[in-house]
Amino acid sequence: MSLLNIFSKNRCKICKVNRGSRFCLRIGKDICWLDCNKMRVDQKCPEECDYTLKKADDFNLKTKTDSLIEYQDLLKRQMNKWAHEPQQLFNGKIPAEMAKTEEGNKKLTTFFSDFKFNAMIPLSYLKEMLNLENLDVKDEVKNYEHLAIEFLNLIIVQEWEKAVEMYYLPENDNNSRKIFLQKRLQKYKTFRNLQDHELISSAMTKDKKQALVHFELNQKDNFTLRFQKVKNDWKITAKIFAKPEYFNSENEATQQVAILLSKNELTQAFELLQKFNTMYIDSADFEYYFGLYYSFSKHVKKAKEHFRNAMLLDPEFIEAQYNYAYTLHAEGDIAVAKKLYYKILNRVSDEPKTLNNLASILIDEQKYEEAENLLNRSLEAKPDFKMAQDNLKRLKKLKKK
Numbered sequence: 001m002s003l004l005n006i007f008s009k010n011r012c013k014i015c016k017v018n019r020g021s022r023f024c025l026r027i028g029k030d031i032c033w034l035d036c037n038k039m040r041v042d043q044k045c046p047e048e049c050d051y052t053l054k055k056a057d058d059f060n061l062k063t064k065t066d067s068l069i070e071y072q073d074l075l076k077r078q079m080n081k082w083a084h085e086p087q088q089l090f091n092g093k094i095p096a097e098m099a100k101t102e103e104g105n106k107k108l109t110t111f112f113s114d115f116k117f118n119a120m121i122p123l124s125y126l127k128e129m130l131n132l133e134n135l136d137v138k139d140e141v142k143n144y145e146h147l148a149i150e151f152l153n154l155i156i157v158q159e160w161e162k163a164v165e166m167y168y169l170p171e172n173d174n175n176s177r178k179i180f181l182q183k184r185l186q187k188y189k190t191f192r193n194l195q196d197h198e199l200i201s202s203a204m205t206k207d208k209k210q211a212l213v214h215f216e217l218n219q220k221d222n223f224t225l226r227f228q229k230v231k232n233d234w235k236i237t238a239k240i241f242a243k244p245e246y247f248n249s250e251n252e253a254t255q256q257v258a259i260l261l262s263k264n265e266l267t268q269a270f271e272l273l274q275k276f277n278t279m280y281i282d283s284a285d286f287e288y289y290f291g292l293y294y295s296f297s298k299h300v301k302k303a304k305e306h307f308r309n310a311m312l313l314d315p316e317f318i319e320a321q322y323n324y325a326y327t328l329h330a331e332g333d334i335a336v337a338k339k340l341y342y343k344i345l346n347r348v349s350d351e352p353k354t355l356n357n358l359a360s361i362l363i364d365e366q367k368y369e370e371a372e373n374l375l376n377r378s379l380e381a382k383p384d385f386k387m388a389q390d391n392l393k394r395l396k397k398l399k400k401k
């Protein structure tokens with residue numbers, strides 16, 4: 001903990017380390033979820049607080065928690081308390097005392113083996129706490145919060161390759177894209193200097209196919225990971241340096257930039273791009289718009305780099321591929337441009353700009369038949385496409401010679 005944090009406004013007023021993410025009605029101060037759990041387990045919190053612990057029964061808590069890990073932590077505290085108090089269930093005996101005798105231990109083991117628990121209860125914790133050697137405990141299933149923590153721990157020890165393996169990657173993904181993704185992770189100072197993370201909250205979408213996990217990194221930065229359920233696994237699909245709700249405003253942010261660029265208001269577009277780009281670090285759209293911005297400002301080299309980033313972030317992003325190929329074409333790197341144009345046509349066979357550009361390369365190479373075929377296809381897809389019309393006229397003249 002640095003000195004700075006002690007005075008920092010958003011720290012928990014009890015531990016002064018974690019984020020004070022909720023206002024405690026009991027002490028009238030911002031506190032962290034861990035200190036909230038430590039306090040509320042005694043069930044003496046004011047009724048009005050959402051986080052007040054109301055017991056449904058011994059093993060089901062009625063209260064608000066912001067993450068599964070928080071809920072589990074609270075359950076453990078509740079179970080610990082339960083184990084050290086007389087229980088009617090066992091004729092007023094204290095489970096922790098019972099567990100010390102052979103007979104009592106057996107009784108508790110039977111009780112917990114037969115009990116229908118909700119899946120959240122960490123039986124392994126009970127087993128250890130009460131020394132119930134014969135209690136059968138199944139392995140805990142890793143949820144998205146555990147995986148999110150695993151991901152951040154890999155980043156702390158700079159295992160970039162293993163971290164990227166936790167992404168959702170297309171099955172036919174090539175190695176160069178994986179290397180790009182690894183390099184991209186390392187690009188961010190927050191990741192390179194990551195020392196600690198605190199889980200703040202998590203949420204799942206209604207269809208239970210996506211989940212967001214919100215952290216504070218290095219005791220200051222907001223960071224949210226988005227997961228998607230793929231078969232029975234959770235895979236990382238995106239990350240932002242922001243609170244979870246910012247995932248919802250990503251489209252709007254993209255549109256704002258697009259509008260400014262279309263109006264040629266480049267300075268403003270650039271300012272917004274810089275702002276959003278530090279937040280939406282996995283967005284192919286912002287990389288693409290950065291590319292457009294640099295094309296409009298005639299910085300071809302930078303434009304090319306950003307189009308390439310967009311293309312690698314989202315392999316399905318045809319416009320980014322096209323623009324990358326076109327930049328290479330304009331720079332005179334014909335061989336690579338040509339290869340990329342063909343690759344695009346493999347995916348979208350009637351992309352008019354690609355058909356036209358490829359045709360123009362083929363005209364220069366005097367491959368007139370193929371060029372004509374491509375131009376016809378281009379005009380079929382977009383009859384009023386002036387460049388393709390002009391190229392076709394040029395071609396017809398050349399063929400007459």
Ligand SMILES: [Zn+2]
Nearest residue numbers: 012015032035
């Ligand atoms: Zn605290």
